[in-house]
Amino acid sequence: MTAASGQSVSPRGGSKLARNAAIIVGILLVAFIALLATRGTSTPISSRIVGQAAPDFSGTTLDGSTFRMANHRGEWVLVNFFATWCTPCRLEDPQIQQFVDSHKADPVKVVSVAFSDDASSISAYWVKERNTWPVISTDTGLIALDYGVTKVPESYMVAPSGLVVAGFFGGVTASGLDKVIADNGGMTVAGTGTK
Numbered sequence: 001m002t003a004a005s006g007q008s009v010s011p012r013g014g015s016k017l018a019r020n021a022a023i024i025v026g027i028l029l030v031a032f033i034a035l036l037a038t039r040g041t042s043t044p045i046s047s048r049i050v051g052q053a054a055p056d057f058s059g060t061t062l063d064g065s066t067f068r069m070a071n072h073r074g075e076w077v078l079v080n081f082f083a084t085w086c087t088p089c090r091l092e093d094p095q096i097q098q099f100v101d102s103h104k105a106d107p108v109k110v111v112s113v114a115f116s117d118d119a120s121s122i123s124a125y126w127v128k129e130r131n132t133w134p135v136i137s138t139d140t141g142l143i144a145l146d147y148g149v150t151k152v153p154e155s156y157m158v159a160p161s162g163l164v165v166a167g168f169f170g171g172v173t174a175s176g177l178d179k180v181i182a183d184n185g186g187m188t189v190a191g192t193g194t195k
Helices: 012-038 087-102 119-129 141-147 174-183
Strands: 058-060 066-068 076-082 108-114 154-158 164-169
Touching: 076 087, 076 141, 087 108, 087 174, 154 174, 164 174
Parallel strands: 076 108
Antiparallel strands: 058 066, 076 154, 154 164
């Protein structure tokens, strides 16, 4: 539209409407992200390996040592598949660290296994987040295949007997992991296997 002087006039109502729509969309997006970050996203799964012997695996951890599943018979072991590009994985890490910290004196181990990620990203992320449990960052494809991993985060709790007693899609919580241990005999069943 042009004014009598030949200057262009912009319709103010249209820009105000677009700005308000953008604000509303932004608020809804923030609310949706907050909902995802605060709700319990862990969903028990009935994977083909739940109730079966945990597939054995070994791999080199970030500090250069070797983690081998078979060496942890007699302990509770959480096998956690994750990726640094996965937002739910990042959200569950403080819960896993809390679980690790609360079981320092117990026969409990956690190992994370990278899924479609690179070692340099994982190393930088582990240092930044101050995660203290071992992570296998390379040559993990066969491990994921043996566990039937389809997406991350995905986690499996292995009892001291070596049986997989629970599997989870989505982020785990420290209290949820403690409940799995309690529901499957607690710490009293640990230490009965051989290392």
